[in-house]
Amino acid sequence: MASDQQAQKITVTVNGKQFKATLENDATSNAFKDMLPLTLNMTELNANEKFAELPKPLPTNRYNPGTIEVGDILLYGSSTIVLFYKKFDTPYSYTKIGKIDKVDGLEAALGAGNVKVSFVK
Secondary structure: OHHHHHOEEEEEEEOOEEEEEEEOOOHHHHHHHHHOOEEEEEEEEOOOEEEEEOOOOOOOOOEOOOEEOOOEEEEEOOOEEEEEOOOEEOOOOEEEEEEEOOOOOHHHHHOOOOEEEEEEO
């Protein structure tokens, strides 16, 4: 956990429930953090994720994670933020933004269908 020295923490709020998240220390995450606070109407997709278009594109550093973990906050393309609430294997490439620190209750908070999510420094 050496990266904790430079860890960037944000709060993600879903239906009144707050989750702490740790952002990566890179150009993508820094550009995302500069947009905060941000409230997005996130759309349900594939019964495992919520996504929304960001106000402007972010720098990318795409990679294929192979397996998506619960709580991953990833960038698809250059302007679509995705919050995952189920673990699964993926063939797609993403840029990592960060991860929810403690995912207990995340899936329940996100619920079925579309949801409003706030990201705050």
